Amino acid sequence: MSSPPPALTAPRLSALQVLACGAAIVTLSMGVRHGFGLWLQPITQDQGWTRENFAFALAIQNLSWGLFGIFAGMAADRFGAFRVLLVGALLYALGLTGMALSPTPLTFALTAGVLIGAAQAGTTYAVIYGVIGRQIPAEKRSWAMGVAAAAGSFGQFLMVPVEGWLISAFGWQEALLILGGAVLLIMPLALFLREPGFVGGAAPPREQTILQAAREAFRYRSFQLLMAGYFVCGFQVVFIGVHMPSYLKDHGLSPQVASYALALIGLFNVLGTYAAGVLGQRFPKRHILSFIYLARAVAISAFLIAPLSPASVYVFAAVMGVLWLSTIPPTNAVVAQIFGVAHLSMLGGFVFFSHQIGSFLGVWLGGYLYDRTGSYDIVWYLSIALGVFAALINLPVRESPITRGPQRVSGVAA
Known part of the structure; x- marks a missing residue:
């Protein structure tokens, strides 16, 4: 088995600093994007667009987020998270401004879709989890990832009512411009995540190149299964x-x-993601993931069967909240456990890209099938079937660290 990469021997940031600043960044970035569904009807009615127009732009956003997440992860592994966060915050502000001012569905897709997707790639989990993986000891890593995911959930609880109030008080365009200014707060927070091992933009020495790390992961069966499960996660949560x-x-x-x-x-996802992180330190993470996906399928089925009322909606929201982003800590912790942390942001980006392909299909099919059938029923049923599928394919995942032979980096054996 290979030895830990040299990057782990570099001085670390304090756990409190990493978690406080990382959680604040995720709270703001994820909190804003969780409320985008509130803009569907105001924008489509005011602009005279179809729901598919809006859904397609957010589908592009999710796909862009996943695609750019791979390169944001590579950049964070190479140059540190600080620079990536700065660029991501700037893109986020530009994207929200463009989303407010777009006159056509095409420009809306480019701003709300491509720009904001790229911004989220540089300000959310892949980048922050890379810092956590490098700066937090392995025995606390799953817990720390749960804390960061819980912060993103708290951002949803905090920001969604705020966004609804902003739309009511100022109108949908002005609300987006206000949020565009708010996301720039990510930039000063990023100052506190400047990692000691990335001095002058130079990466710590590594035992694998980017290509070697990617090739190793994609040939590993458990990595493929994690990607397939994460596809389902994206489909379900973004559609809903x-x-x-x-x-x-x-x-x-x-x-x-x-x-x-x-x-x-x-609110309930704060509990769910934190619990998933804590349980990931004690139980096999594949079992946690299988339970989450199966429980989602059961919860959606019960929601569709029960008479629809505010009470049934709130019960469903609470149950789904516990299961919402609770897949994130165990999935990323498994990746770190198998492959190490030297390329964690990049490998997490690849897994997340699969999540975002699912997100693309979930949000786009929701709009497409609604416009053609007048109902969301087909997509609800797909979500149930995919939940059962994901529960089954996570069971064979192997969590033990991968065994490597000697690697060669720049022509020198590692």
């Missing part, structure tokens, strides 16, 4: 997050019910 407000309004419930439901998802 974007389309549930409209689904509820179509069935006669008020917009406030949707806002409260999204906020409850965020």
Whole structure:
């Protein structure tokens, strides 16, 4: 078995500093994007667009997030998270401004889709988890990842009602411009995540090149299974997050019910993600992942069977909240456990790209099939079937560290 990469011997940032600043960044970045479903009806009605126009832009956003996440991860592994966070914050502000001012569906797709997706790649989990992996000892890593994921959930609980209030008080365009200014707060927070091992932009020495690390991961069966499971996660949560407000309004419930439901998802996900991180230190992570996916399938089935009311919506939101982003800590902790942390941001980016392909299909199919059938039923049923599928394929994942032979880096044996 290979020895830990030299990067781990560099001086570390304090755990409190990493978690406080990383959590604040994830809270802001994820909190803003969790509320995008609140803009579906105001924008489509004001602009005269279809739901598919809006859904397609957010589908592009999720795909862009996943694709750029790979390169953001590579950059964070090579230059440190600080520089990537600065660029991501700037892109986020530009994307939200462009989203507010876009006159056509095409420009809306480029700004709300491509720009904001790239911004999220540089300000969310792949980059922050890379810092956590490098700066937090292995025996506390799953717990620390749970704390960061819980912060993103708290951001949803905090920001979704704020975004709903901003839309009501100032209008949807002005609300987006206000948020564009708010995300720039990520830049000063990033100053506290300047890692000691990345002095002058130089990466610590590594036992593998980027190509070697990627080739090793993609040939490993457990990595493939984790990617397939994460695809399902993206399909389910983004479909629900974007389309549930409209689904509820179509069935006669008020917009406030949707806002409260999204906020409850965020609140209960604070508990779910933290619990997943803690349990990941004690139990096989593959079992945790299988349980989460199966429980989602059961929760969606019960929601569709039960009579729809504000009470049933809130119960569903609370249950789904516990399961919402709780896949993130065990999935990323397994990747770190198998492959080490030297290329964790990049490998996490590849896994997350699979998540975002699922997100693309979930949000786009929701709009596409609604416009053609007048119903979201087909996508709900797909979400149930995929949950069962993901529960089964996570069971064979092997969590033990991979055994490597001698690697050659720049022509020298590692």
